Amino acid sequence: MNDSVDTYVIVPTYNEADNLDDLLSQLLDLPVSLGIIVVDDNSPDGTGDLADKWAAERPDRVHVLHRPGKMGLGTAYIAGFKFGLAELKAARLMTMDADFSHNPRYIPDMIALSQQKHIVIGSRYVPGGGSVDCSWKRVLLSKGANFVARSALGLKANDTTAGFRLYRREVLESIPLNQIFSSGYSFLVEMLFMCQRRGWQVGEVPIIFEDRRRGATKISRSEVFRAQYTILRLFLRRLRGGEPRRPAEPVTS
């Protein structure tokens, strides 16, 4: 472990062999020192082997978690959070897609804002943010999910479904990660719901979201269905007031 690294980026991968080399080299070239945790679900295209080569060359910076099969994006994030907190003693853990939808160039600004906010979202829906090259279906899906999450759950962030995030350590330590029921994409909404309920402060850095450069999306129709179920479940929990509600926490560094 490299003592000067206290921020780790979790990159969940399933068939991202065409993207991984470029992504890891861009991340390691950033003017901030970062570690990387690749969480690969035994990708048939060999992404896990590629990640192992990076870990062998840069053991101080690149870590790989291998899981036996495709188990969902949410559980991949959780595996990365647990490893980052327990084994790497991370002060901040970030999440991003491997497909360049989330451009590494925004990371320094996200880290800077984490001095004032507990959670930082790389956000499409704040001034200066947006999406390019995305199909209308994709934009509609994202905006629709975001609208529903905000109105049904009372989420205050502008971009509630973004997977490009930074969490300070104390945020992740406050969340019962084993109790999160979403295994897939709706994990993002569930996590934000729990964070907001605990009074953690959320900041947003504008990003331009680009459609993936290579490879195929893993969002399926059943995934969309499960996300609707998640929002319904959380909505009912909100009505029952089941989550602890705490006043806004100050940021202490």
Ligand SMILES: Nc1nc2c(ncn2[C@@H]2O[C@H](COP(=O)(O)OP(=O)(O)O)[C@@H](O)[C@H]2O)c(=O)[nH]1
């Ligand atoms: N480890 C793991 N990664 C996944 C899984 N599903 C998606 N991913 C990764 O999560 C990120 C987001 O998935 P992607 O297909 O780009 O979703 P989209 O951008 O919303 O279409 C990518 O880096 C995927 O490779 C999964 O089940 N396990």
Ligand SMILES: [Mg+2]
């Ligand atoms: Mg993507």
